[in-house]
Amino acid sequence: xxxxxxxxxxxxxxxxxxxxxxxxxxxxxxxxxxxxxxxxxxxxxxxxxxxxxxxxxxxxxxxxxxxxxxxxxxxxxxxxxxxxxxxxxxxxxxxxxxxxxxxxxxxxxxxxxxxxxxxxxxxxxxxxxxxxxxxxxxxxxxxxxxxxxxxxxxxxxxxxxxxxxxxxxxxxxxxxxxxxxxxxxxx
Amino acid sequence: xxxxxxxxxxxxxxxxxxxxxxxxxxxxxxxxxxxxxxxxxxxxxxxxxxxxxxxxxxxxxxxxxxxxxxxxxxxxxxxxxxxxxxxxxxxxxxxxxxxxxxxxxxxxxxxxxxxxxxxxxxxxxxxxxxxxxxxxxxxxxxxxxxxxxxxxxxxxxxxxxxxxxxxxxxxxxxxxxxxxxxxxxxxxxxxxxxxxxxxxxxxxxxxxxxxxxxxxxxxxxxxxxxxxxxxxxxxxxxxxxxx
Numbered sequence: 001x002x003x004x005x006x007x008x009x010x011x012x013x014x015x016x017x018x019x020x021x022x023x024x025x026x027x028x029x030x031x032x033x034x035x036x037x038x039x040x041x042x043x044x045x046x047x048x049x050x051x052x053x054x055x056x057x058x059x060x061x062x063x064x065x066x067x068x069x070x071x072x073x074x075x076x077x078x079x080x081x082x083x084x085x086x087x088x089x090x091x092x093x094x095x096x097x098x099x100x101x102x103x104x105x106x107x108x109x110x111x112x113x114x115x116x117x118x119x120x121x122x123x124x125x126x127x128x129x130x131x132x133x134x135x136x137x138x139x140x141x142x143x144x145x146x147x148x149x150x151x152x153x154x155x156x157x158x159x160x161x162x163x164x165x166x167x168x169x170x171x172x173x174x175x176x177x178x179x180x181x182x183x184x185x186x187x
Numbered sequence: 188x189x190x191x192x193x194x195x196x197x198x199x200x201x202x203x204x205x206x207x208x209x210x211x212x213x214x215x216x217x218x219x220x221x222x223x224x225x226x227x228x229x230x231x232x233x234x235x236x237x238x239x240x241x242x243x244x245x246x247x248x249x250x251x252x253x254x255x256x257x258x259x260x261x262x263x264x265x266x267x268x269x270x271x272x273x274x275x276x277x278x279x280x281x282x283x284x285x286x287x288x289x290x291x292x293x294x295x296x297x298x299x300x301x302x303x304x305x306x307x308x309x310x311x312x313x314x315x316x317x318x319x320x321x322x323x324x325x326x327x328x329x330x331x332x333x334x335x336x337x338x339x340x341x342x343x344x345x346x347x348x349x350x351x352x353x354x355x356x357x358x359x360x361x362x363x364x365x366x367x368x369x370x371x372x373x374x375x376x377x378x379x380x381x382x383x384x385x386x387x388x389x390x391x392x393x394x395x396x397x398x399x400x401x402x403x404x405x406x407x408x409x410x411x412x413x414x415x416x417x418x419x420x421x422x423x424x425x426x427x428x429x430x
Contacts, residue, residue: 086312186275
């Protein structure tokens with residue numbers, strides 16, 4: 001009887017260890033997953049990634065900015081349409097994850113990208129989020145299963161995150177991509 | 188030859204261990220509750236989670252300051268008044284004018300928001316006040332747009348927000364949060380009967396668009412505010428002070 005109890009306890013320990021999070025997973029976000037065009041709804045945000053394009057440089061003159069987005073890598077230009085659900089919210093550091101590498105949205109082009117402002121309930125903001133990515137990452141096999149993460153709280157700790165899966169290997173690199181400021185529309 | 192009485196059977200495992208097991212069943216959850224309850228209550232008390240709702244026209248003291256909604260204006264996008272303010276079609280502009288009477292410990296800063304419910308969105312939604320307003324929203328003149336110490340003198344506080352059209356159809360409130368007073372916050376009810384979409388918005392927009400000089404604009408804005416004050420509710424009562 002006692003031997004059986006010990007074995008059962010050991011098995012239970014292994015099961016509990018196996019199904020509980022460890023390390024960074026303890027504070028992991030709750031991902032809401034979808035593909036391009038899917039409207040995803042988390043605790044604080046709702047919206048979709050409407051397109052993803054690659055560019056070697058950015059033209060921001062349409063956004064009243066003379067900034068020229070040159071890069072030694074490639075720009076991943078994410079167009080998204082996002083609204084808050086219940087209270088004003090910011091898009092805190094959107095991410096692009098390729099394999100084990102995570103890129104945060106660039107801060108080089110201020111006041112033009114979607115993550116520079118706040119979003120409001122019932123009012124959707126459509127704009128761009130820019131990632132500056134190394135070329136070898138875009139050519140890796142992992143780029144076919146890249147993930148765009150959009151969240152509203154600091155590093156999305158224990159909060160929902162909208163995750164859009166995208167194949168970056170099938171996209172051609174455009175020479176000079178024009179971007180404009182976010183536009184709002186009532187949902 | 189003697190015979191021994193039969194040995195009594197051993198008591199079962201449960202019978203031998205029931206008290207320690209029951210003690211564990213009580214003590215383990217109890218320990219969890221005791222060790223985490225303090226942090227839990229501290230966290231809950233750091234959130235502005237308890238609305239102190241004040242009916243329209245009544246006043247309340249929050250942080251030593253008396254607040255009362257004097258009037259509310261709703262301008263609908265796509266109407267003449269909305270167009271004059273360059274309010275986007277599909278949006279509503281809600282403007283509440285508050286009477287604020289500082290007390291012994293005046294509030295010199297606060298967080299102002301407007302929250303509302305509608306049939307399509309029965310859950311409460313919130314918008315920051317006095318940001319993202321229409322481009323031609325008239326200057327507020329002598330009225331304040333945030334809590335001010337005002338050297339102890341009463342003043343008018345303008346609280347405005349652009350919201351999706353129809354967002355305030357069921358109910359709306361001006362919410363006031365003051366640092367150090369969590370979890371209480373003040374929710375001043377904006378009565379639907381105090382909301383209009385025609386003449387008052389015309390006055391408001393015309394005061395902004397017809398003025399030729401900044402001084403004129405300010406005077407007309409003040410005149411509009413005065414008219415709003417005169418047409419506001421006059422019922423008045425004191426509630427239990429908060430904070």
